[in-house]
Amino acid sequence: MPVSRGPKAKVSVEPLPWRPRGSESERFVQFCRKFLIVPNGHGAGKPLVIREWQRELVASVLDDPVPRVAGWLIARGNGKSSLAAALAVYKLFTSDMGGSIVCCARNQSQAQILFRIARSFVETSPELLARCQVGRELLYVPRNRTDFECLVSEPESLAGRNYSFCIVDELGVTPRETVDVLMTAQGKRPESTLLGIGTPPPDGVDSVMVEWRELAGETGEELITWREFTADGFDHHDLFCEHCIRLASPAYGDFLAMDVLRRDAKLVGPVRFRRDRLCQFVSGNENPFISQDIWDSLSTGEGIPDGADVVVALDGSHSRDCTALLIGTVSSEPHFDTLQVWAKPPDSPGWRVPVLEVEDAIRTARHRWNVRELTADPFRWNRTLQILASEGMTVSEFPWSPSRITQATTDLYSAAANGRMSHSGEKTLTNHVMAATVIDSPDGGLRISKVAPSRRNAPKVDLCSCLVMAHSRATWLASRPKKRKRGFSF
Structure with a gap:
């Protein structure tokens, strides 16, 4: 697939210099440590070290049996965008011939966030950069003819996609029509996975995330593989309850900035804080007519x-x-x-x-x-x-x-x-x-x-x-x- 008009950079078709071992999720951990550098923030400039809770999340979509549909519920500030970008880059370089990796987000700026992280992972790794053509909105690996791109969650732009792995960022607010198009696109490949990631949706939104969560609770992992970090059910606890923060934020005490949590608890409003930071499915008026x-x-x-x-x-x-x-x-x-x-x-x-x-x-x-x-x-x-x-x-x-x-x-x-x-x-x-x-x-x-x-x-x-x-x-x-x-x- 072409990256852009004009001559393309010549890249190597040699295999990556590594000998992975273990399950697919363990190989992902090895891939990140060997090839990916943290672009900014906590641990910037150092190899990307995958925590155990992150490996368990990734295992839910990589290890056998590989699901068709999976969902992750996790609070903001826990590095979900970086983890999703790392997972996309891993699939980009390790997929079978002719793979297609897609990330969907509700708008162009949101889609670019994950793509920029993924592109940074590639550009700061000599081994990956030597084997990948890098464009403004597309990454392409000639060795396995696999591409990765981010798209806006519009049904018209997604119709007819033949993806091998698709990440839907902010599933809680992604239009139902978009998810329906992505689900009906499955079946063209022996394996294709649709992964939705996000936090609880605002009150009154007809959310696919709520439907997936309820369906997973009723059927187990028969139809949907579901993983969540949430303090839902503890809405009566104080806003800055350490017990609730630990339930919703596995990065608490690691790379999650505690001063930001304290600030948000006071400034963003209790309803939004409970949704975004504690992953609680709460009802409330975020924008009251009169305060x-x-x-x-x-x-x-x-x-x-x-x-x-x-x-x-x-x-x-x-x-x-x-x-x-x-x-x-x-x-x-x-x-x-x-x-x-x-x-x-x-x-x-x-x-x-x-x-x-x-x-x-x-x-x-x-x-x-x-x-x-x-x-x-x-x-x-x-x-x-x-x-x-x-x-x-x-x-x-x-x-x-x-x-x-x-x-x-x-x-x-x-x-x-x-x-x-x-x-x-x-x-x-x-x-x-x-x-x-x-x-x-x-x-x-x-x-x-x-x-x-x-x-x-x-x-x-x-x-x-x-x-x-x-x-x-x-x-x-x-x-x-x-x-x-x-x-x-x-």
Whole structure:
């Protein structure tokens, strides 16, 4: 296979000067020690020494029986890219005639990371460099007509590949379509291995890694060979628990930089730290709409006094999800509190939102406060709004159009960040706000969303949706001049 246009460098077709012994994984260890030099970092400039835990990982894909599909779950900072690059270079020089080594990553820059490490291994080894043609994006060994290249994880670019060994970097976030294409490409050779490496995926991602892990747990190694270093199941332990770090990071106390771990534990956020550094499959909001610190600073611990001018916001579910009522004072700096929430009880498939109870709760609020306005998205709740309006309540419709909801969401965030609002600190309201994130909607605006909307048990955000509407209407009403009563004389 050509490396690039123009004349190719003449390289030797002589065999490598070594006499390997033992199993394939033991030969890999000997290959690394004899031919590969650590390019940078811990042990830079010295022969690459494979630790026992690394050899055991490699044995899962090299030693008999060689699997078709394998997966490694290992925390960041444990040299997985260097190990994968070393494994790719080993297969490049030792494969049977006509081998094809492929590494896939989610983007070009990620793919280049592993390729640059592999190319550095070759270029710093006189024996390997003398037998390999080196290109910008391809390594080729004429002796066994085997090539190695890194590709972006796009199904179109991978279709028709006839690989002998394929490494999928960051399997947790690799599109399912990509993995499907790579798996269906197998079968053209007596042996071909697909190896996926990575850490747990973000919440809500339809991840092949989760599927492989569950399948390996159910079937053993019948379909997938699986190896993992993880502290999953110990989510209740402290963030910087040494026991958990040792479980997820076999390089702990060796070449893993402990100061980086301590820094990340404080700066990257607890959810991401648990996923990336402890390999725990945890759920959480990595990018909350309003941060916990800001939200806590706005709490007064007090409700809304009887008789106050208020706005009531309704976020209603059609049937089985959750319906919420929020109350807020009419003010340029409004105060908010939960009025009532109806949520589906566990194991209640036939449950429906009690619409009559929702309507009665709004009527009860009219007797306790001076309800200036009820606001809601009329979708599927138009009848309720019409009934309450016929009873004399002022009702405003709040359709979630892109322009309107983007402005309302931005205004609410600005008010929270600048301390121009407050809340009671009620637990359910706090939970809903902390579970909310902001996304770009398909129609071009910003809107509040759940972190993982596809999950059935995704945390609720209905009160946060109410907060967006209530803040918008409460501040607008506060900006309107009050109607002056006209006096009459006779």
